[in-house]
Amino acid sequence: MLITKTDYLEYTFCKKNLWLRKHKPELFEGMEFSDFEKKIIEDGNLAEAACRLLYPEGVLIESHHGQAIIDTKEVMADRQTVFQATFQNDVFYLRADILKCVGPVVDDGIVTSGLGGWELFEVKATNEVKRRAPHHHVNDLAFQKIVIEACGVKIVKAGVIHLNREYRKNGEVNNHALFMEEDLTAEVMAAEEQVRGEMEQMKECLEQPEQAGCACLYEGRSNHCSTFAYSNPEVPAYSVHNFNRIGMSKKKLEDWVDRGELALTEIHNPEDLNKAQKLQYTACLLDKAIIDYAAVRKALDGLVFPLQFFDYEGYGSAIPMFDGFGAYEQVPFQYSLHIMQAGGEIEHREFIITEPTGDLTLPLIERMKVDIDPAGTVISWYSSYEKQRNDKLAELHPEYASFLKEINDKMFDLMTIFSDGHYVDPAFKGSASIKKVLPVLVPALNYSVMNISKGDQASERWEKLISAKTSATEKEKIARDLLDYCALDTWAMVEIYRVLRSL
């Protein structure tokens, strides 16, 4: 069994999950990457390809496994820069992003320092060096240095090349400005002993029989991976792990688990719960919603007509595609707006960028200026997303800054009715996401029948929509699907608002 660099990083994050991947791959069969995960992989590949352009002399090893090791040796014999240099020592196998040959420093024919060797760079499609599992860049490099040096290659420098968060595209992407190099040699050398120890422990761990349970028994639900139920069959689907923000009160969780109090309603000390958790517990115990009618009414009475239910969809990428935007900065590419007058009449407005030419977001903001009345309240769900997009638009178009600021200042986040505990239903399972709230309050409305049903899917579809390779017919269909999806987001808010009003 070969152990790759990815395996090592996974081991440092979760031993059990790596063991299951290696010994019980059937547990992961049929499990597809989400659109979000696919995008992360694609962004990583694009960033690596763009970074290689900074080393025009580099040679890419395109072969695999044993052949890649032979090809790597050949290229390195010519002291050329290598991309995807491949090494194996014992069971440890890796492909290094960039390996660059450096000679000793020679001054006037005299070697003044160093014996020369190789510089190792890892390309990361992130805005910074990460130092926490499972993306610990220093340990990642230390693993590589250990394996490469065991193969007889001296590493004299180790670093990460990552995206520069300050960079903003202006014309052609400038790869020299987009990427920045951080020398981590000292940190990598300091981490080597620990990483070497972990590599040996990992070998032993993978040779052991399966251990029962897993460490997430003591972690909140958001930490659990897809195999949690397999490793912990005794834990019910709605358990103490679902308590609101229980990850912040690990002691309580540990206590319940050690006492065998796994179901949410089985705990011996409900009096120790915080306000949100207590509401969640009581709703579950009574098996009915708990509603603070006065608080809901007070929140809704503060809204000013026309009520404008508003939602953006956004797109971000590692290599910025549009002028004025940096790596991963979200480009608002469409919006939906349902306008409700005091008498209850509803009107719908929407906009989508289909041809991203010139000043990309100017047509969008011009239409917003026509569609939105800042005197009324703009209502969104998880409003920090919409507010941040408005701040970015204001930065790009200062002439609209006061209009956007006025919207932001008065924006009401409908989600707060649920996240602040004014309305708690056992079926929300401690979440205030619209995907959990909508089916309970408005069962007739359903995302699952839509061609697009999630934000990351919308982002991927828009990328397809603006691609020159997409036919006009397909573009039209994608645009319709995107408009329908975004419209459902704002219509869902209208319906939720009506239900809340009817209380």
Ligand code: SF4
């Ligand atoms: S649920 Fe947590 S501890 Fe268990 S295998 Fe998954 S990540 Fe590891």
